[in-house]
Amino acid sequence: MYDVCIIGAGVVGCSIARELSKYDKRVLLLEKSDDVSNGASKANSGIVHGGYTAKHGTLKGELSYKGNGMYKKLNEELNFGYRQTGSLVLGFSEEDRVILEGLIENGIKNGVGGLKIIEKEEVRKIEPNISTKVTCALLCEHTGITSPYEMVIALAENAVQNGVELRLQNEVKNILIEDDHFKIITNKGCVEAKYVINGAGVYSDKIANMVGLHDFSIIPRKGQYVLFEKGYGELVNRVIFQVPTKKGKGVLVTSTYHGNLMIGPNAEEISDKEDVSTNKEVLDYIVHRAKKSIEEFDMKKVITSFSGIRATSSTKDFIIEESRVAGFINVAGIDSPGLTSSPAIALKVIEILKDGGLDLNLRHDFNPYRESIIKNKKLSKEEVNKLINIESCPEKIICRCEQVTEGEIVDGLNRGIKVTSIDGIKRRTRAGMGKCQGAFCGKRVRKIIARENNMPEEFVTERGPGSSILGKRVKRNFYKE
Ligand SMILES: Cc1cc2nc3c(=O)[nH]c(=O)nc-3n(C[C@H](O)[C@H](O)[C@H](O)COP(=O)(O)OP(=O)(O)OC[C@H]3O[C@@H](n4cnc5c(N)ncnc54)[C@H](O)[C@@H]3O)c2cc1C
Numbered sequence: 001m002y003d004v005c006i007i008g009a010g011v012v013g014c015s016i017a018r019e020l021s022k023y024d025k026r027v028l029l030l031e032k033s034d035d036v037s038n039g040a041s042k043a044n045s046g047i048v049h050g051g052y053t054a055k056h057g058t059l060k061g062e063l064s065y066k067g068n069g070m071y072k073k074l075n076e077e078l079n080f081g082y083r084q085t086g087s088l089v090l091g092f093s094e095e096d097r098v099i100l101e102g103l104i105e106n107g108i109k110n111g112v113g114g115l116k117i118i119e120k121e122e123v124r125k126i127e128p129n130i131s132t133k134v135t136c137a138l139l140c141e142h143t144g145i146t147s148p149y150e151m152v153i154a155l156a157e158n159a160v161q162n163g164v165e166l167r168l169q170n171e172v173k174n175i176l177i178e179d180d181h182f183k184i185i186t187n188k189g190c191v192e193a194k195y196v197i198n199g200a201g202v203y204s205d206k207i208a209n210m211v212g213l214h215d216f217s218i219i220p221r222k223g224q225y226v227l228f229e230k231g232y233g234e235l236v237n238r239v240i241f242q243v244p245t246k247k248g249k250g251v252l253v254t255s256t257y258h259g260n261l262m263i264g265p266n267a268e269e270i271s272d273k274e275d276v277s278t279n280k281e282v283l284d285y286i287v288h289r290a291k292k293s294i295e296e297f298d299m300k301k302v303i304t305s306f307s308g309i310r311a312t313s314s315t316k317d318f319i320i321e322e323s324r325v326a327g328f329i330n331v332a333g334i335d336s337p338g339l340t341s342s343p344a345i346a347l348k349v350i351e352i353l354k355d356g357g358l359d360l361n362l363r364h365d366f367n368p369y370r371e372s373i374i375k376n377k378k379l380s381k382e383e384v385n386k387l388i389n390i391e392s393c394p395e396k397i398i399c400r401c402e403q404v405t406e407g408e409i410v411d412g413l414n415r416g417i418k419v420t421s422i423d424g425i426k427r428r429t430r431a432g433m434g435k436c437q438g439a440f441c442g443k444r445v446r447k448i449i450a451r452e453n454n455m456p457e458e459f460v461t462e463r464g465p466g467s468s469i470l471g472k473r474v475k476r477n478f479y480k481e
Contacts, residue, residue, distance in 0.1 A: 002028040002165075003358065005184055005193035007172050007207055009033075010041035011148065012334050013199035014155035015346035020353075021162035023360040028191060029156075029164055030184070032171035034464035035424045036417065037152035039201040041339065042427065043276065043308030044223075045265065046256060047239055048144035049337040050087060052107025052115055053249060059318040061110045063341035063348065070343035071144060078154035079372035080147055081257045087143035087239035088127065090293055091117075091136040099243045100138040107140075115140055129235050131295050143239050147257040148339055149427040150374075153417075158370045160416040162363075168418065169465070172200070175210040177325060182211075195327045195358060197349060202273045202311040204319075204332035211325045218333065221310040223265025224278045226286055228301040229435055230402075232261040240293050249336070251289040258430065261301070263290040265308070278305040303435055310335035320348055322356050329353070373412045373428050377403050398448070399441040401434020406448060413452040420453060422446060423463040 004020060006013045009031035017029045033039075051065025075082035091097050097117065104115045116139055123130055123137045160166050167188070175196065176183040182196050200207045205218040233255025240253040253263050264286050283305055287297065313319055313333025318341070322329050329352055331345060338345070354360055379387070379397075387397040387405075394407030412428035413419050422438065422445055425431055431445050432438030438445075450457040461467045 001181060002026045002191065002193040004028070004195045004197060004353070005030060005182070005191060006197040006199055007184075008039070008199035008201055008204075009036040009152070009156060009166065009168075010039045010199065010201050011037070011152050011155070011339055011342045012041075012201075012331050012345060013197070014152050014159060015342040016197055016199065016331070016349050017159040017164045017166075018155045018162075019346035019350055021159045021164045022362055022366045024363050025358070025360065027159075027164045028193060029159070029166045030170045030172055030186060030191075031166070031168050034169055034421060034461070035419065035427075036156040036166070036168075037149040037427065038464070040308050040311060040335075041152050042149045043225075043306055044148055044336070044339055045225075045252060045254065045262070046146050046148045046339070047087075047252070047254065047337075048082065048084075048146055049340040050107070050115070050140035050143040051110050051112045051337075051340075052103050052138075052140060053244055054110065054337060056106050056109035059320060060337060060341065061106075063318070063344040064337040065110050065112050066344035067337075067341040068142060068144070071146065074343055075146075077368040078151070078158055078370045080151040080154040081372075081374075082144055082146040082151075083257060084142060084144040085238050085255075086139065086141045087241060088123065088130075089138040089140075089241040089243060090123070090130065090134050091138075091243060092133055092292070093135065096243045097136055100136065103138055103244075112140075114142065127237060127240070129294055130240070131293055133292075145239065145254060145257050146339070151339075153428055154370050156417060157415045158368070161370070162366055166417060172207060172210070175207070175328075177211055182327065195329065195353060195356065197329045197331060199331045199334075201334070202309055204311065204330065208323070208330055208332065211323070211328050213323055213325065213328075213330075215323075216319055216333065217314045219312045219314065220270050220273045221312050221335065222268050222270045222275065222307050223310065224282050224286060224307040225262055225264030225305060226283055226302055227256075227304050227306065228261035228263075228297070229303050230259045232298070232301045233259040235261055235294065235297075242289075242293060251286055251293075253290050253293050258433075260303075261297075263287065263297070267310070270309070273309065276307045276309065278307050304437055318345070320345060320352070322352050327356065329356075373408055373415070374430060375405075375408060379403050398444045399429070399431035399434065401436055401440070402430040402432075404429045404431040404441070409445060409448050410452060413449065418453070420449060420455070420459065421461045421463050421467070422449070425449060
């Protein structure tokens, strides 16, 4: 019998798992997909928000600033990639200035300090590429950027290292309420746990339904992005927002943690919770909107497009509570700023478990540290070419664009989580994330995955079951003007 069973290995489930691994409890993390971070946590803006936008009095308002403040230490321990860049919310009119003042007021209520409005000249001084039409901006110094999937991988690796059991490809199909525990039925069998934590993202309403709870529903809201090549992120120094609308924070322009330029997202309600397609019409709209902030983009530098799905709850706020079913805890409706809030969400869940009667004692052998997989290097073209053609060894370059070595790929495959997809390695090492989008390294990565897992190459997939790639390259969504 497990003490706690967490459903869903996104940033929420993995943050909770890692927090729980500090205590003397048996914890099981169930994930239906073939890897961690395959839901919203892999496809988002990666912004560690400042905490001033989320409305005061909501859980989002309470947890986003708190979460932001926890990132520095978390990254020092887990090395997933985080940088405090600061952000600007641009204003283009006197009406916008009033909105910016409202954001400061809301921020102060949320406990956020250090916010100020700066004028056009200063905006253009610190961000020379910003539109000349800008009139003022809200400056927040503590906004940051992170690598969202690397964060989830790091949390999961560290949780597993500290004793959490992770079962991938285990889809929860039903939950039975017994006298003092739950029976959780998956596609692989049945497990028992005293407490269940529902962190199933867009499917958290369906999981709640399994124990007879119908208090909320999840409305999937898709956001699409255009991604430009590495280095072009230098176009901006900070995260550049426009004034928020009723639909959300609007289209932003930012560098990713690894230096790509990224613009997006839009927000569209969809009915299919799996629909992560992108389309030219929406991407054109995003570029058009982003041009309000930066007047010109070099569209020749676009490398791909992608989309993610927000799990917006019918209550319009995060739902983090022990439900009417004792021992069943919902952590649902975690849309933006869920990534920012996730470290604080995990602490809140620990308190809920304690209040619910779980006796939690700290372990003395908890190891908070995890090494980065990616080793930053700046090799010349000649050095790369030389290292591409050498015999198999840790220094051999496998991905030319991102200078990823065989050693990094082998490391990513041997961290306690079984990785059998090209995408899994891509998110761990960046192999395939460059200009050619894996055209050069795809086959080479596949061979190493097969070798290290001691399995036939045809069992290696592009992105999990049903995406076998042997003999053909699956064409990705690709956007160029
Ligand atoms: C377009 C977009 C932009 C965003 N930008 C930001 C941002 O810049 N900053 C920020 O703070 N937040 C942002 N967010 C929000 C953030 O991405 C989410 O809040 C966060 O990723 C939610 O994590 P999660 O673990 O709840 O969900 P997910 O990452 O979706 O994880 C849920 C997991 O549950 C699994 N699962 C589902 N059903 C079952 C089942 N039956 N059995 C087993 N497993 C199951 C899924 O496979 C999935 O892995 C953005 C979101 C989107 C979509």
